[in-house]
Amino acid sequence: MSKFLTDDDMRGEKMNKYVKIRRELHKYPECGWHEYRTSARIAEILENMGHEILMGADVVNESSIGKPEKLSLEDIKKEEERALAQGANREYLDRLNGLPGVMVIVDTKIPGPITGMRFDIDSLPYQEPSKEGYRPFDEGYISVNKSAVHACGHDGHTAMGIGIAEKLLDIKDNLKGKIKLFFQPAEETFYGAQSIVDKGHLDDCDHFIALHLALSAENVSLRSNTIACGCKDFLSDRQLDVNFYGKAAHPCGASQEGKNALLAACSAALNLHCIAAHEKGLSRVNVGEIHAGVAANTIAPNAMLRIEYRGQTPDISKYVEERVFQVLDGSAKAYDVTYDYVDYGEVSAGKSDDKMMEIIQRAAQKVPWFRKIYFEGNVGGSDDAAVMMTKVQSNGGIGSYVGIGTDTTNTLHNPEFDFDENAIGAAIQLCINALQEIHGK
Numbered sequence: 001m002s003k004f005l006t007d008d009d010m011r012g013e014k015m016n017k018y019v020k021i022r023r024e025l026h027k028y029p030e031c032g033w034h035e036y037r038t039s040a041r042i043a044e045i046l047e048n049m050g051h052e053i054l055m056g057a058d059v060v061n062e063s064s065i066g067k068p069e070k071l072s073l074e075d076i077k078k079e080e081e082r083a084l085a086q087g088a089n090r091e092y093l094d095r096l097n098g099l100p101g102v103m104v105i106v107d108t109k110i111p112g113p114i115t116g117m118r119f120d121i122d123s124l125p126y127q128e129p130s131k132e133g134y135r136p137f138d139e140g141y142i143s144v145n146k147s148a149v150h151a152c153g154h155d156g157h158t159a160m161g162i163g164i165a166e167k168l169l170d171i172k173d174n175l176k177g178k179i180k181l182f183f184q185p186a187e188e189t190f191y192g193a194q195s196i197v198d199k200g201h202l203d204d205c206d207h208f209i210a211l212h213l214a215l216s217a218e219n220v221s222l223r224s225n226t227i228a229c230g231c232k233d234f235l236s237d238r239q240l241d242v243n244f245y246g247k248a249a250h251p252c253g254a255s256q257e258g259k260n261a262l263l264a265a266c267s268a269a270l271n272l273h274c275i276a277a278h279e280k281g282l283s284r285v286n287v288g289e290i291h292a293g294v295a296a297n298t299i300a301p302n303a304m305l306r307i308e309y310r311g312q313t314p315d316i317s318k319y320v321e322e323r324v325f326q327v328l329d330g331s332a333k334a335y336d337v338t339y340d341y342v343d344y345g346e347v348s349a350g351k352s353d354d355k356m357m358e359i360i361q362r363a364a365q366k367v368p369w370f371r372k373i374y375f376e377g378n379v380g381g382s383d384d385a386a387v388m389m390t391k392v393q394s395n396g397g398i399g400s401y402v403g404i405g406t407d408t409t410n411t412l413h414n415p416e417f418d419f420d421e422n423a424i425g426a427a428i429q430l431c432i433n434a435l436q437e438i439h440g441k
């Protein structure tokens, strides 16, 4: 038994061991592909429980990680040193060998269904506020890492996954088939889910479940004691960094010689936001950043736009993409500049299956904490769990992306996001109930 999982660690009625783990993860948040301490701790806790685990390159396919996200060897060293200083065990860091990600396979050795469950482990790049009256500060689990905070509840998801792993050891003898628990890096950035799919870990799964805290249903946030059994409104998400290349010139003396990349970028930004909506569903385009120019007295020879676009179905995503590139081509032509772009890849759209949502619904009915059960909820955006779910569905399997209600201090992706930790225990029980239905002998 791990020293991190003894009952002595429990402080007060609500402070059970999974809450304690969540708070520890909250204190040491790490953004996409930097989750060295987090992965090492998850692995240590799971192995001490008695699970066999896979780590690093056995979990994620390294070549699926796009260039912009890859850490240099120097950065990996630096991040490993930080993780060590923050309590990571060197043995587990060594086994990660530079790649975050952990996986457990619970194999009953009896033929049966294969379920994959995704728990995302990364944080967001904001600064958590140190102020009295904010529980993480008052109770000593505020982020100690600069510009990193668990503002999307992934610390809670990870604690749920660890709790499910532990409970599975108790009930394994009554189950058939296999259960795979993925502790996935880089949900908020890129290539996290894709790198696990590319490793082939979802190829044999016929069931898939992912959870997310604090989604919504019927246009209201999911509060404590509520649950949404699945979501069908994932949007695809694609992000590009677009670089325009022009020609510097004196803006007075030889302006006809200049090629203004800044104006091309501005024209593109305005027109990207003018792309018409699609009648068949949701689409979104956003220009989030623009950087251009060198000096007030020089025609700007360079500009960079950071853009993202989303669509509710593959057809709508394709429509938006075509329009995005027409705008980029047109803007470049109008100002006689050229452009290229860095593509961060696409997170697919997705849809939970009614059949899987019904399993979740039955499981929720047996958890007293859930007093209001919505059959369908809303993602309100994108999550790369859709990449895994779509993979399972493409092989004839079923999946669901479940919303676990919880009272929060602020909205998801706000640096002051904290939540009602009672949701952790409820979610563990929910998933155990669902796995018992799927895998019961």
Ligand SMILES: [Zn+2]
Pocket (backbone or CB within 6 Å): 152, 188, 412, 413
């Ligand atoms: Zn998020």
Ligand SMILES: [Zn+2]
Pocket (backbone or CB within 6 Å): 120, 152, 153, 154, 187, 212
């Ligand atoms: Zn999230």
